[in-house]
Amino acid sequence: MSIHNSINKGKAITVTIDGKKCKSTFGKTILEIARENDIYVPTMCYLTKVQPIGSCRMCVVEVEGVEGMILSCQEKATDGAVINTNNDMIQQERQNIMKLYNVNHPLECGVCDKSGECDLQNKTMEFGLEEQAFTARDQYRPVENWGHVSYDPALCIMCEKCVRVSTEITGDEALKVKFGGYGSTIINTKQEKNYASLGEAAAVCPVGALVNTDFKYTSNAWELSKIPSACPHCGGGCQMTYEVKNNRIYRVTNAFEFSSLCGAGRYGFDYANENVSKDEKAFNEAVAAFKNAQSIIFSSQISNEEALILQKIKEQTGAKLVSYEARAYQKFMEAYSTITGKSLYGGTLKALSESKAVIMMGTRINDDSPIVKYHINMASKWHRARVAYMHPLEDNEIQNIVTQFIKYEAGSEEGAAALLAEALLKEAELPKSIRAFLDDLDIGNLSAESNIGEEELETLRRSLIKKTGFSLVVGSDLYAHPRAVQIAKLLALLEQYAGFNVICVPPAGNAMGISLICDLDDEAEGKTVGYNAPADFTLSALGDGDLDMPAMNQQEGTLTTIDKRVVPMNVALPYGGYILNDIANALGLNAKYTIDYTKALPQGKGFQAVEFDSLPDYFDSVGNEYRGYLLKNVKVSVKRAFDDIAEIEGFDGAVIYNCNPTEQFSAFTAKSKLLEEEAVLLGSQQFATATKLQDGENITYVLDGVKFNRVFKIDTSMKGTIALNPTFDMGLSGALLSSYRLSRLDFERAGK
Amino acid sequence: MGLEQFKNRNVGTQNYKMLDLGETPTSGMDKFKQVVQRTFKVELFIGLWVTLREMINALLRGQMHTVKYPFEKLPISPRYRAIHDMLRLLESGHYRCIGCGLCEKICISNCITMNTRYDENQRKEVSEYTINFGRCIFCGYCAEVCPELAIVHGPRYETASEQRASFSLFEDMLTPIDQLNLQKEYDGFGAVTPNADDNIKQTPLAY
Structure with missing residues (x-):
């Protein structure tokens, strides 16, 4: 069957599954088509977001005309195939598999964390296994504590999902299978590093073998109420669910079948500004401070709605709005869009994970935005993508995926961007002015100053020949660079004229949302009010300011993500104090709740007039994302003017x-x-x-x-x-x- | 003794002892005769003698039948559902509760609250366990669902208190370690059935 693979990819096909005619395209597996059509095929080891593992063999189906049983998770459907997902023989096969899974599985469901949401429990019930007729000599298998996660080999069913996630998704490559028949087990080869990203591997575990050490034995799954939300830490806005009981967050889970969550998202959930009551005196002072303030300084840790409230306050009081990171990003993106003609960058994380080549520049990506690194890792593992890492500093953590490290001198990003654009746009069709600008570049000088060898870029250029699907990941080193505008324009050329999938990773929190919603000013002056930033009068969610504010898990609102999506965030923990909306109302605005502003987010910047409560937040059965809505790209007038490359300021010494x-x-x-x-x-x-x-x-x-x-x-x-x-x-x-x-x-x- | 003889409904075939009650008078004359006979047989004094005898027994021979509650208490049925007890394992003395949370889940009046944690021995440990007896309706579901026979209903039936809500902690209900030898097995709902041994199947052993 596999001979058709490369030829007919994408061709429309029709297959019959259990008598139902299913239309699909060639290249999809039988299981994928079945799920698209809501036909149930039981699986134990299948995880949509990684490549088929094929260790459980539960998904066997029968294809007419083909002898024996076929693994539906791996086999691609061919046109006209008639498939049966269930008959007596298959049922018996599946029952036997379940019996084998249950051999010596400890009967400790009473204390197991997974009880109630355990695949093994569910499938054992589903296939009606009432008794176990055989067994094997058990072996000594002690529980291992790996830091963030604990591993109980006795409970492990060796589905290998965790190993795949650790390799294909998070890229820490810590987990490996130690083969040995019945004695097979999962081992952590990098225990000393205690990767928080292993939380993602624990999330996919279908049984209670790999669990979060902190959560272990603290609560039964069914006791926890699930509050869907989005992670507020970096600009990723990843889907996550707070699991809460008695006003305490016990853990964070996610739609692990389709999306991922980094270590900070999974374990950085517990901070909340607790035991706050309404302090009327401080509130009145805050209102007065806002009235007198000439500047409002705020951090990126706020929701879109709060950003809009601050913008409205600015319109009322005329105060300056200052948020340094967001302002730098805003300027960068403004310059960027003068080349592309669109308000947003073109890249998406999905396209990044499907790239054949990825260039990273100006970001230590594993530290700045792990979720972006995960997608680069996917590209590397699935498509053997060439990954070029351009940075002054090497990063050992991503050595396993980087194929070429291009080091440039600190401060020479402009030169590096110019060299990159020049090298990669050699064959591209460019407007004359840009071509002339690139031809005029003093390559030798730039190369000497930035310390990038011409041959390095030549190697990079040549490695991209005959490939399609390139991505460029741009990070926050560049946004606050003195020459950010010029760098933005140079890199925008790659999106506009070389078809790069460019992602400008927001520097922190909701910087992207702020940059779209607020008219930011460069510098603060006069009396200042700070929201999560130190100022003359400080509103703080850390509880150390003049007036308390709720932490992100105590408020509802929306966030803008790297994927240019506006996603909802819900209240996980109670908050008893005043919020920004109360201050805004005291200043003359009128909204009952903060989320009343959701529909008022500026449509001129690509937001939609949608009520907060009607924002969807789910993945469908095949993994299509329905979370909030995607920002619309707005047309921006194009200006193709470049400055000369500035002299590079030397950075000697430490x-x-x-x-x-x-x-x-x-x-x-x-x-x-x-x-x-x-x-x-x-x-x-x-x-x-x-x-x-x-x-x-x-x-x-x-x-x-x-x-x-x-x-x-x-x-x-x-x-x-x-x-x-x-x-x-x-x-x-x-x-x-x-x-x-x-x-x-x-x-x-x-x-x- | 099996159940068979109770299921046999054919009167006369069982091992019953029949009482000779004589014939019931039907005609008016017979009834009159019975009244006269009973009146002059001084049966009244037989009854009075019984009372006198018991009085003498109680006062002079120390055979009082009155239970001097609350100083004295009658034993109650093992199925009676009173204030909960937490039992211990007889061998190790460790409490039986494994922290599975089923009692908390099944409790229809939501009066059980428990917290558990991961202890140093990598076991599940109960860190907090309370029952709100102001809410408890003594339905017995918790004892029935408990897989370890850890929470059971004990014989403490005096539940009057000065407050509407009165809580009991795990330690209050737990068998004191020095009275472990006095710990009684629970026979109420959820307990092991008398024929449990017959129902046990052997674990498959391939080796």
Whole structure:
């Protein structure tokens, strides 16, 4: 059958499944077509988001004219095939499989976490297995605690879903199968790293073998009420469900069959601004502060509705709106759209995961947005995509997927972008002015200044020949770069003229939503009010400001995601204090609830006039996403004007790079109990030599007026003279960091 | 003793002892005769003698039948559903509760609340267990559903209290460890049936 694979892909076919005529396209498996048509085929190991595993053999079907049984999860349907999903023989086969699964499976459903949502339990009931007629000699298999997750080999049915997720989706490649017949087991080859991304592997476990250590034995699944929401930490807005009992979030689950959640999303759920009551005095002060404020500073951790409220307050009081990260992103995207003529970038995560080549630039992607890294990993694993990583600093965590590391000097992003555009647009048809601009570039000089060898880009260019489906992932190093406008235009050329699937990863939280909704100003002046940012009067969800505000899991609203989707977020925990909408109402606006603003989000920027309560939030049976709505691309006038490439400012000596660890994004994830991460300045031996710093030394330095007090630690796996400076532990002042992420380190020693 | 003889409804074939009650008078004359006979047989004094005898027994011989509640209590049926008890394993003394949460789930008056956690020995441990007796209707579902016979109804039937809501904690209901030898098995609903041994099947052993 497989000989047709490449020839007829995409051709319309009709197959008959259980007497029902099903129309589909060639290339889909029998199981996929069955699910599209709501025909039930039982499976144990099938996981839609990874490639078919084929370890359970539950999905066997009978195809007329073909001898024996066929695995419907792997076999592609051919035109005219007549398929039966069930008969006595298949039923018996499935029963036998279930009997084998139940051999020595501990009868501890009473205490097992999975009880009530367990595939093995359900299928055992479904196939009516009342007794077990055979067994095998059991072996000693101790429970293992791997940190975030625990593994009980006795419960494991070896479906291998977790291994596939760890390899194909999250890319940590920690889990492996240790083969050995009945003694087979899953092993964690990278236990010392305690990857939070293993939470995703635990989520797909059909039995109670791989579970979250924190959740283990704390509650039965049926006791928890499920509150669908979206993850507020990075710009990913991934689907997730808070599971709540007695006003406490016990865990976070997700639609794991189709979507994924990174470690921070899965474990950074517990922080909430609790035990807050309505403090009328503080509220009145807040209203007065808003009336007098000349500037409102806010962080990216707010919903679209709150951003709109701030915008309306600005329209009333004339205060300046300042949100540094979002402003930088807004400017970048404005410049970007002058080339593409569209308000948004063209890329989507799905297209990214289907790319044959991916270029990353200006982002340490595994730390900035793990979900984007997951999609790059999928492209790498499924399509053997070439992955080029352009950055001043190598990242060991993504070495397994990066095929080419192109290092450029810190600060030389403009030159690097120009070289990249020049190299990749050699054969493209370009408007004359752009072609002339690219031809005029002094390649030799740029290459020398940015330290990118011409042959490196030539290798990259050649590796893309004869391939289709390229993606470019752009990150937040570029947004706050002094030459961000020029860089944006250069990279936009790749989307416009080379068909790249470009994703400009929002720098933090809901920066994308803010950049679309608010008229932001560059700098604050006069009296300031801060919302989750330090100011003269501070509204804080961390509970340390002048007036308390709800944390993200205590409010409803919408978020704008990397996929340019507006997704709903619901209330998981109660909040007793005042919210921004109360202040807005006191200032003369009129809305009963914050979500009354959902339908008022600016349609001129691509939002739709939809009520919050009518936003859908689900995946259908084949994984099509129905969450909120997609932003519309708005036409923007095109201006193809380029500046000359600026001289590159030298960055000699020790440089630090503002970058949080993979599981940390903001002051809110920092408060999470499960994501313990030490905030230290992490540098290489070479960095230590250059700065004459010793391991464990205390230093202080100032960035954008924020004072850092850090311990310096040497990481022997790192190279070069750039150290990683986390910002997540800085509380609200993290929102004040506005300049380029790489900066020269001027420090003072504060002793050991 | 099996159930067969109870199912046999043919009167006379069973091992019953019949009482000789004489014939019931039908005519007026017979009835009159019976009255006269009973009156002059001084049967009244037979009754009075019984009373006198019991009085003498109670007062002089210490055979009082009155139960001096609340100082004395009668034993109650093992099926009586009173305040819950938490039982322990006889061998180890550890409490039987495995924290499965079925009692919490089945409780129709929502009076059971429990919290569990992952303990140091990698077992499920009950960290908090309360029953709100202001709400409990003593239906016995919790004891019936309990797979470990850990929660049972004990014999403590005095449930009057000064407050409407009165809670019991796990420790209050648990058999004191020094009285483990006095712990009684529960025979109410959910308990092991008398013929449980007959119903047990052997675990398949291939080796």
